Amino acid sequence: MKKALIPDFTGKRWLKIGLRTLHLIGFAGVFATALNEVPQPEFWLITIVSGLGLLALEAMSNFIWFVQVRGFVIYLKMGLLFALYVLPEYALIWLILIITISGVISHAPSSIRYYSFIHGRKVTSLKDTKG
Template sequence: MTNPPSERFFRIQRMAKTTLRALHILGVAGAGGGILLQVPDEHWRIYWIMTMVSGVLLMAWEVLRDWTWLIQMKGVLTIAKLVILMCFIILPEYKPALVTMIILLSVVVTHGPSSLRHYSIIHGRQIHGKDEIKG
């Protein structure tokens, strides 16, 4: 059994993740607005980079913390957002619709009920971490 993190470490970790989320939301707002309003790429590219970097870091954070995130709906839907994002390459004329789908999925992932977010597609039930998986 591991010792819980110290209160100071917990606060630093929480602030770091909150900062990453804030940068991610700012990036999505800038890039999403640029895409939706069909503004030239060079005006919102920095927001795009901010979104991608913070998104990768947030995903890595979740997977390293607990790999079961990948089989819970919150991870599966995040991966679905990445698949939609890749459609930007093959369907560039649909970027506004695709970014809208990504934003709507983000709301479900972030604000959906716990029963949805923690549902494991492998186990067919809610799991809240690797400790609940036998064997």
């Protein structure tokens, strides 16, 4: 069974750090846009492109990501972004929820982040799914 479409490579960690940094800069701009009610689409573009890059890198590096809490949190945040699009009058609430969820999950123990809903336990790779 193939374990990943994107195997580990030199510089992968720094690529993730760079994408995450761009994502934070973009999201800060999106939040400022919501606070000031001044459209600045370039921040949305930075946030979306860096977010999709992070998602692709994580998901394609370890397929188990799709059923872990950390993957589910991304689905949840994407749902909140959709809510922002549908109900923009609540933009600050949706954005604060996204920040809160992101902060909690990024600092949660690995037993929570890597918990698999399918397996009912912490699973960090496809090798852990046996037994």
